[in-house]
Amino acid sequence: MKFAYFTHSLASCWNHGNAHFLRGVLRELVHGGHEVTAYEPRGAWSLENLLKDHGEVGLDAYHSLYPELSSQVFDPDLDLREALADADVVIVHEWNDPWLVAAIGKMRREGAAFTLLFHDTHHRAVSDPNAIRQFDLDGYDGVLAFGETLAEVYRRWGWGNRVFVWHEAADTRLFHPPVEETKRDDLVWIGNWGDDERSAELESFLFRPAQTVGLPLEIYGVRYPGHALETLARYGVTYRGWLPNARAPEVFARHLATVHVPRRFYVDMLPGIPTIRVFEALACGIPLISAPWSDSEGLFNPGTDYLVARDERQMEQHLNAVRNDADLRRSLVKNGLAAIRSRHSCAHRAEQLLAILATYGAGAPMEMSA
Numbered sequence: 001m002k003f004a005y006f007t008h009s010l011a012s013c014w015n016h017g018n019a020h021f022l023r024g025v026l027r028e029l030v031h032g033g034h035e036v037t038a039y040e041p042r043g044a045w046s047l048e049n050l051l052k053d054h055g056e057v058g059l060d061a062y063h064s065l066y067p068e069l070s071s072q073v074f075d076p077d078l079d080l081r082e083a084l085a086d087a088d089v090v091i092v093h094e095w096n097d098p099w100l101v102a103a104i105g106k107m108r109r110e111g112a113a114f115t116l117l118f119h120d121t122h123h124r125a126v127s128d129p130n131a132i133r134q135f136d137l138d139g140y141d142g143v144l145a146f147g148e149t150l151a152e153v154y155r156r157w158g159w160g161n162r163v164f165v166w167h168e169a170a171d172t173r174l175f176h177p178p179v180e181e182t183k184r185d186d187l188v189w190i191g192n193w194g195d196d197e198r199s200a201e202l203e204s205f206l207f208r209p210a211q212t213v214g215l216p217l218e219i220y221g222v223r224y225p226g227h228a229l230e231t232l233a234r235y236g237v238t239y240r241g242w243l244p245n246a247r248a249p250e251v252f253a254r255h256l257a258t259v260h261v262p263r264r265f266y267v268d269m270l271p272g273i274p275t276i277r278v279f280e281a282l283a284c285g286i287p288l289i290s291a292p293w294s295d296s297e298g299l300f301n302p303g304t305d306y307l308v309a310r311d312e313r314q315m316e317q318h319l320n321a322v323r324n325d326a327d328l329r330r331s332l333v334k335n336g337l338a339a340i341r342s343r344h345s346c347a348h349r350a351e352q353l354l355a356i357l358a359t360y361g362a363g364a365p366m367e368m369s370a
Contacts, residue, residue: 004037006093006104010022010023011071012062013046014050014053018168020245021276041075053242061247066174091117094119109138115362119144123265148296175279184256185216187210191261204315213316217238252281257319258281260281262290266293283340283344
């Protein structure tokens with residue numbers, strides 16, 4: 001089949017977590033024999049920031065590690081009818097301009113033959129519902145929501161059985177344990193500061209426990225304002241700046257453990273939705289300790305695939321246990337890897353997407369290649 005995916009950016013993962021999953025699932029479709037075209041708008045915020053901070057060299061990791069992928073940059077005068085004339089499936093991500101969402105929906109209403117899906121991977125439907133309601137989704141065949149609680153929002157909005165839960169997952173072609181193990185030291189956290197959505201949680205579940213138990217901590221990420229950098233310095237954290245996501249497996253391979261600290265919205269308003277960093281860390285075979293979140297959809301086995309700290313004191317206990325108990329580390333790695341490889345890879349999600357499309361009469365089962 002011929003797929004067209006409209007994303008904010010495929011080339012840039014600078015503060016753009018959806019690029020991680022999108023790269024993996026589109027690559028799986030390519031390896032399954034499908035034709036894939038990604039479209040991203042000229043001047044995309046994520047890409048502009050990446051280029052401003054790092055120049056073209058900031059794209060090297062993406063280009064070298066995803067040779068199967070490329071994207072077409074488009075302007076508002078894009079001839080959509082020409083671009084999508086022979087598309088079988090069109091997917092539009094929610095981080096696109098309303099005019100584009102509406103224009104493609106209008107094409108579908110007027111008889112375009114492709115199956116049209118809207119892909120939502122953010123908390124705005126609950127945190128800022130008017131930002132999503134501004135989209136004209138009339139004409140869309142269905143919605144892909146990255147968690148059950150988000151899907152339920154769309155059901156309340158009248159989508160019924162046309163909304164499908166499509167969780168993110170790990171690109172296991174890239175995210176896997178190192179071929180050869182080397183010495184692992186210290187704690188690592190890969191994540192962006194954002195808009196102070198979890199600043200208190202980062203102190204109580206990451207900075208202070210690491211300092212208390214004497215475990216050196218390295219942090220990678222962007223959008224750390226001055227007061228955040230002062231906080232890192234106060235706790236003796238080593239700040240490494242932006243990390244191309246394609247290089248994350250190399251960083252995980254050098255460290256003893258990592259931590260998951262979910263943003264407040266995903267704890268309070270969208271339970272059951274882990275960020276993609278959970279999938280990626282487990283896929284890389286690094287022990288993971290998480291601040292509290294409700295795995296209401298049963299994606300993992302908490303306490304077995306990863307450890308959960310109820311509070312700061314328990315985080316300290318878990319950090320000490322992971323540092324001192326090699327058997328515990330091996331058990332967490334084994335179970336975490338099994339969870340990813342059995343049900344949470346981008347290959348699984350590509351197969352699920354094709355099954356969803358089959359309900360609309362689109363395509364045939366994908367033949368996966370090695």
